[in-house]
Amino acid sequence: xxxxxxxxxxxxxxxxxxxxxxxxxxxxxxxxxxxxxxxxxxxxxxxxxxxxxxxxxxxxxxxxxxxxxxxxxxxxxxxxxxxxxxxxxxxxxxxxxxxxxxxxxxxxxxxxxxxxxxxxxxxxxxxxxxxxxxxxxxxxxxxxxxxxxxxxxxxxxxxxxxxxxxxxxxxxxxxxxxxxxxxxxxxxxxxxxxxxxxxxxxxxxxxxxxxxxxxxxxxxxxxxxxxxxxxxxxxxxxxxxxxxxxxxxxxxxxxxxxxxxxxxxxxxxxxxxxxxxxxxxxxxxxxxxxxxxxxxxxxxxxxxxxxxxxxxxxxxxxxxxxxxxxxxxxxxxxxxxxxxxxxxxxxxxxxxxxxxxxxxxxxxxxxxxxxxxxxxxxxxxxxxxxxxxxxxxxxxxxxxxxxxxxxxxx
Amino acid sequence: xxxxxxxxxxxxxxxxxxxxxxxxxxxxxxxxxxxxxxxxxxxxxxxxxxxxxxxxxxxxxxxxxxxxxxxxxxxxxxxxxxxxxxxxxxxxxxxxxxxxxxxxxxxxxxxxxxxxxxxxxxxxxxxxxxxxxxxxxxxxxxxxxxxxxxxxxxxxxxxxxxxxxxxxxxxxxxxxxxx
Numbered sequence: 001x002x003x004x005x006x007x008x009x010x011x012x013x014x015x016x017x018x019x020x021x022x023x024x025x026x027x028x029x030x031x032x033x034x035x036x037x038x039x040x041x042x043x044x045x046x047x048x049x050x051x052x053x054x055x056x057x058x059x060x061x062x063x064x065x066x067x068x069x070x071x072x073x074x075x076x077x078x079x080x081x082x083x084x085x086x087x088x089x090x091x092x093x094x095x096x097x098x099x100x101x102x103x104x105x106x107x108x109x110x111x112x113x114x115x116x117x118x119x120x121x122x123x124x125x126x127x128x129x130x131x132x133x134x135x136x137x138x139x140x141x142x143x144x145x146x147x148x149x150x151x152x153x154x155x156x157x158x159x160x161x162x163x164x165x166x167x168x169x170x171x172x173x174x175x176x177x178x179x180x181x182x183x184x185x186x187x188x189x190x191x192x193x194x195x196x197x198x199x200x201x202x203x204x205x206x207x208x209x210x211x212x213x214x215x216x217x218x219x220x221x222x223x224x225x226x227x228x229x230x231x232x233x234x235x236x237x238x239x240x241x242x243x244x245x246x247x248x249x250x251x252x253x254x255x256x257x258x259x260x261x262x263x264x265x266x267x268x269x270x271x272x273x274x275x276x277x278x279x280x281x282x283x284x285x286x287x288x289x290x291x292x293x294x295x296x297x298x299x300x301x302x303x304x305x306x307x308x309x310x311x312x313x314x315x316x317x318x319x320x321x322x323x324x325x326x327x328x329x330x331x332x333x334x335x336x337x338x339x340x341x342x343x344x345x346x347x348x349x350x351x352x353x354x355x356x357x358x359x360x361x362x363x364x365x366x367x368x369x370x371x372x373x374x375x376x377x378x379x380x381x382x383x384x385x386x387x388x389x390x391x392x393x394x395x396x397x398x399x400x401x402x403x404x405x406x407x408x409x410x
Numbered sequence: 411x412x413x414x415x416x417x418x419x420x421x422x423x424x425x426x427x428x429x430x431x432x433x434x435x436x437x438x439x440x441x442x443x444x445x446x447x448x449x450x451x452x453x454x455x456x457x458x459x460x461x462x463x464x465x466x467x468x469x470x471x472x473x474x475x476x477x478x479x480x481x482x483x484x485x486x487x488x489x490x491x492x493x494x495x496x497x498x499x500x501x502x503x504x505x506x507x508x509x510x511x512x513x514x515x516x517x518x519x520x521x522x523x524x525x526x527x528x529x530x531x532x533x534x535x536x537x538x539x540x541x542x543x544x545x546x547x548x549x550x551x552x553x554x555x556x557x558x559x560x561x562x563x564x565x566x567x568x569x570x571x572x573x574x575x576x577x578x579x580x581x582x583x584x585x586x587x588x589x
Contacts, residue, residue: 013570017542020523027438034452038459039427350482392556403556
């Protein structure tokens, strides 16, 4: 086959290129052998990597046992199942000792003993594991335990979480705070929560491990936490209890680092990235941005696609969207996960970290409908060790693909 | 390829070897754009393969395996190039690529095209190779180079324009010679 070129038509440039590359496919035998040999030698080096990983897990187990914590059936599961589900970010943080193993004793109230066994805390998450001993006749597989009337505050009277108006009002009255329940401010944090519990039968009683995951856009750097619990709910039966716990937060928590990364200038017609901060404890990336035009079409298009993937029919999709529009008309801000898609972060070592959707609490978005200023937080499973001087944040917005180069501020 | 990736994640070395061999041509051609001798290319390929093996469990979308692997290679090549180019003596030891043709006309045309490619910048050369050798879409190329898709398209257009101009100049010179 010979090459021919017609200088008038670009099509022939394509043909020229394809033909050239098609005709030069052979690579030197030395390179081929090098590739084969490298692959074959990988098996030996892989074995040593496994040993290191196992050491980390066993090391972690030893810490738990010597602290005297009697925990669930399989200690290894702790790191993956306790806090925030299977969050890799949390798992990495815990692997790097970013956790407080409390050595407090049980406190008794109304024949129920409670203590805090582990805590993990950074700007956006507060995870507390409670160990509860009960005499009740419980089923290991079918028991629901939750702590009602919780208030968490710190040494500066910041209220980090409260789910009961009565306990809230009492606290505000005691400390002369002019706050209204559910009306948040910089010292009264808007904090969500989810929890789950596991039960284990002991000789004379049952031990429940109740894990509470609190999440917010910004917890303060508290050095002490005060936790008041007035009520325990066991299978919908309420027990009046009164526990007040004071716990010292370790320095590694309140001296946590937030790395600032500067986004490289982008000339997109759709969005300006104003700033990016990366929390290197459990790796939440906060993105402050401004949309240059109305986002609603993109938002509802993505929402419709998502609902379609979930199997909703056209009528259901229309109904959901109409309800969403109606609800959003009454609010200043719109919260949505549906604006950005295919979100991942890549470091300079070519490692890709996808959005950690197990840490759903670390993934939020808020846009002011009038100013179009927004804040999004994404959670990824990378640690401070993965955070190179340059990071690349990738997402798709309104059918446009973005690579935002983030340069660490030194 | 999906089966090979899946098996590779389970430490099946044979599958991993086959997986790498399925893209070895792409990797070699790309390394050739940046690196000037076989030893450096071998080093870059080796580091890339180790990196791929180390991180293969992190891949979620298997259709992006090739683009991901190429990106790792480009970074490895850039690292070596940075070290070597400091010496100022970093010149090509590789004259031309082996090919399947033996016809003299085809060899001449092949050399012409390679001369045309020499007029391109590194980024333009890379895009031409990714597009026409690895047969990647502009979207995939943008993921590899971490630039917006419009940037890829404009660089591709510029590269093709330069190749066209090379041949126009060559044709003009040939006409002058033949008079």
